[in-house]
Amino acid sequence: MNSSSRRRRLTAAAVAIVAVATTATACSSGSSSTSNSSSNSGTYTIWDPYPQFGKSSAWAKLLDACGTQAGVKIKRTAFDTSDLPNKALLAAQQDNSPDLLIVDNPVVSTLAEAGVLTTTDDNKLDTSAVDPNLLAAGQSGGKTYGTPIGANTLALYYNKKVLKAAGVDVTSVKDWTSLTAALAKVKKAGKKGITFSAIGTEEGSFQFLPWFWGSGAKLTALDSDQAVSALSLWKGWLAKGYAPNSVLNNTQTTSWQEFATGDYAFSENGTWQLANAAKAGFDYGVIPVPGASGGNAAAPTGGEFVTLPVQGSTGRYTTSQKLATCLTSTKNLYDTDTTLSYVAPTGEVQDKQVSANAQLKPWVDAVKAAKGRTSDDLGTKYPKISEQLWKAMQSALSGSKSPGDALTAAQSAVK
Structure with a gap:
């Protein structure tokens, strides 16, 4: 498209609220100059959501090394994850996009x-080695936009001492029925059952999705x-005292506490x-969230995608592709995902991670x-769906509506 029509389209996009907030990790704010150096073919700009990593970090050194390998200098800008989408939209509107943009996957x-x-x-950009379920987060309209640099997700941590005292063998927890039975034993033994986040934000939706998808439901x-x-499962746990009422206000951090x-x-x-x-x-273990009738429920993926924004000079794409390929190579993915506490997006690197740390197997x-x-x-469409989902959760768990009525209202609002 020509520059003026692109500006008009991006102006409409820029005024839209980017409602999907990050739910995986919390980063402090920080950035440097945001100007692009497109006029300087020897300098390539990279924007990322990792302000916690300074110039001396392994991440910054990797960016520089990939630049050296590609024969260019790297100018890096780090933003808070929640700021990055709007910064990217504004830069695109001004024809000033970075060469590489690393962004939270729901924003892609x-x-x-x-x-x-x-x-x-x-x-x-070659994405053939990436697990299809992870690559799907960066796909829209039959097209793929970038490649994941790593992924994280949700599972159930468990306290071995508490389960032992309650006479619960964790290997018996295979579905919702057996999990609820385990929670009943824990309560009877005088301990507390399960904690999670059901707060009225994207964080709450994020935590509910494994149970939602694990039931076979679709968004x-x-x-x-x-x-x-x-x-109804979550509602029943609160009603029976298997989960605390604090889940209504819990973030993932306070739930962990x-x-x-x-x-x-x-x-x-x-x-x-x-x-x-x-x-x-205390000794802990980890199991995947069980599906309603068994098996592992699909939990939502967190993590970022390496993307290549549109440039006025298409000749820059060749070097940008080399930089992205370097960042997501097998060797570099292993080092980066270890730093970020991510599971790698490819089977080869996942196997390497488990070989080095067996505790990563359930993850x-x-x-x-x-x-x-x-x-x-x-x-x-997802942000609007998510908002109605967390509103339904809040209504049902607080007792203002039944689960059925709350979700009926949510579906009507989405339409």
């Missing part, structure tokens, strides 16, 4: 629909019988808590079953 479809990103057909039908069964007291049997949380789990002072299993929030070609 928003930027793609706005015309900000090139497709892998255009930029020739295009929030009021299905399967969806009602998932919300409850589990860290040592009183709870289970906590739904993510790979980003592994370092805290090691410091908890790899969870990621293999995981699903992008914008998958199923939901794209920019």
Whole structure:
């Protein structure tokens, strides 16, 4: 498209609210100059959501090394994850996009629909080794926009001492019925059952999705019988005292803090808590979230995509593709994903991670079953669906509506 028509389209996109907030890790704010150096063919700009990593970090050194390998200099800008989408839209509107943009995966479809990103057909980025379920988070309208640099997701941490005292063998937890039975035993033994986040934000939706998808429900039908069964499960746990009422206000951080007291049997949380789990002072284990009738439920994927924004000078794509390929190579993915506490997006690197740390096995299993929030070609429809989902959760768990009525209202609002 010509420059003026692209500006008009991006102006419309820029005024839209980017409602999908990051739910995986919290980063402090920070950025440097945002000007692009497109006029200088020897300097390539990279924007990322990792302000916690300074110039001396392994991540910054990797960017520079990839630049050296490609024969160019790297100018890096780090933003808070929640700021990056709007910064990217504004830069595109001004024809000043970075050469590489590393962005939270649910935002990829928003930027793609706005015309900000090139497709892998255009930029020739090879994604053949990436697990299809992870790549789907960056696909829209039959096109792929970038490649994942790593993934995280949700699973159930458990306290071995609490389960032992309650006479629960964790290997017996295979579905919702057996999990609920385990929670009943834990409560009878005088301990607390399970904690999670059901807060009225994207964080709450993120935590509910494994149960929603594990029931067989689809985000295009929030009021299905399967969806009602998932919300009824959570409602029943609160009613029976298996989960605390604090879940209504819990973030994933405060939920983890409850589990860290040592009183709870289970906590739904993510790979980003592994370092805290090691410091908890009690033996723990991890199992994937079970599906309603067994098997591993699909949990939502967190993590970022490496994308190549549209440039006025298409000749820059060749070098940008080399930089993206370097960042996501087998060797570099292993080092980067270890730093970020991510599971790699390719089977080869996942195997390498498990060989180095057997505790990552349940997380790899969870990621293999995981699903992008914008998958199923939901794209920019997802934020509105998610908002209605968390409102339904809040209504049902607070007792203001039944699970069925809450989800019926949610589906009507989405339409």
